[in-house]
Amino acid sequence: MIVAIAVHGGAGAWRLGEDGMQTAVNDCHRAAQAGYQLLQEGKSALDAVEAAVNILEDAPLLDAGRGSFPNADGDVEMDALIMDGNSLDIGAIAAIQQVQHPISLARRVMSDSPHNFFVGDGASAFADSINFPRCAVEELLVETEEMSGAIGDTVGAVALDADGNLAVATSTGGTRDKQPGRVGDSPLVGSGGYADNWTAATSATGYGEALMKVVISKTTCDFVAAGLSAQAASDAAIQLLEERTGGKGGLITIDRHGNVGISRNTQAMPYAFVDGDGVEKNGR
Numbered sequence: 001m002i003v004a005i006a007v008h009g010g011a012g013a014w015r016l017g018e019d020g021m022q023t024a025v026n027d028c029h030r031a032a033q034a035g036y037q038l039l040q041e042g043k044s045a046l047d048a049v050e051a052a053v054n055i056l057e058d059a060p061l062l063d064a065g066r067g068s069f070p071n072a073d074g075d076v077e078m079d080a081l082i083m084d085g086n087s088l089d090i091g092a093i094a095a096i097q098q099v100q101h102p103i104s105l106a107r108r109v110m111s112d113s114p115h116n117f118f119v120g121d122g123a124s125a126f127a128d129s130i131n132f133p134r135c136a137v138e139e140l141l142v143e144t145e146e147m148s149g150a151i152g153d154t155v156g157a158v159a160l161d162a163d164g165n166l167a168v169a170t171s172t173g174g175t176r177d178k179q180p181g182r183v184g185d186s187p188l189v190g191s192g193g194y195a196d197n198w199t200a201a202t203s204a205t206g207y208g209e210a211l212m213k214v215v216i217s218k219t220t221c222d223f224v225a226a227g228l229s230a231q232a233a234s235d236a237a238i239q240l241l242e243e244r245t246g247g248k249g250g251l252i253t254i255d256r257h258g259n260v261g262i263s264r265n266t267q268a269m270p271y272a273f274v275d276g277d278g279v280e281k282n283g284r
Helices: 021-040 045-058 102-112 120-129 208-214 216-225 230-245
Strands: 004-008 078-084 090-096 117-119 155-160 166-172 193-195 200-206 249-255 260-264 271-274 280-283
Touching: 004 021, 004 045, 004 249, 004 260, 021 045, 021 155, 021 271, 021 280, 045 078, 045 102, 045 155, 045 166, 078 102, 078 193, 090 102, 090 120, 102 120, 102 166, 117 120, 155 193, 155 200, 155 249, 166 193, 166 200, 193 216, 200 208, 200 216, 200 230, 208 216, 208 230, 216 230, 216 249, 230 249, 230 260, 249 271, 260 271
Parallel strands: 090 117
Antiparallel strands: 004 155, 004 271, 078 090, 078 166, 155 166, 193 200, 200 249, 249 260, 271 280
């Protein structure tokens, strides 16, 4: 039985020596272990990535769910995407407020609606229509000096389950002090994430305005389709990002054989994974 999972805590504002980095790596480790346990129990890749990202959304140092950056008006608007590599089904939300687990709401869009993507007031109305748990904005805002920067630290997970199915989940609070209504790459299929059983699953993080220009997650999967390894495909996509846009970001990738790729062109990106051979690694 080959199963694998990788998670990231964002490639945005981190600096290698700053306080909080080890906490973020530890959070990624906890998330990867939780998802891996589900995979070993025979649960789906979708279950694993949702559970892993829920843990990251609860981590106050990471820019997703609790700990999301407020926008210029002081509101917290969050985006999320989940994708099933078997069916290519998608669930996404953007500019949602007052939910602690945006990725779980995105999954409900996929499972409980005929649509793929809800935004703003429509996302809120959908959440209320299915009695999805809501929270006060104060429960999402975290005062901390352990992490500072202008770029958001999107979180994400990719997984391969025992049935050979891939999945991706990406969640973010977006860029600090962004204009209200701004949506980055994270909820956009092919940019913030992509999963296809024929190739790979990838979750992206970094400066969304650049990442979406090269549709970076789908591009990574296309590189795998062309014969590159998960690592080489991730490296090639980051190189393309830099050469074509000058942008900064990072990727985690799992191919259909359980091989893992991790790449970034920022100072750091906390991550953790267990690959198809059972090899575990945490890093930054």
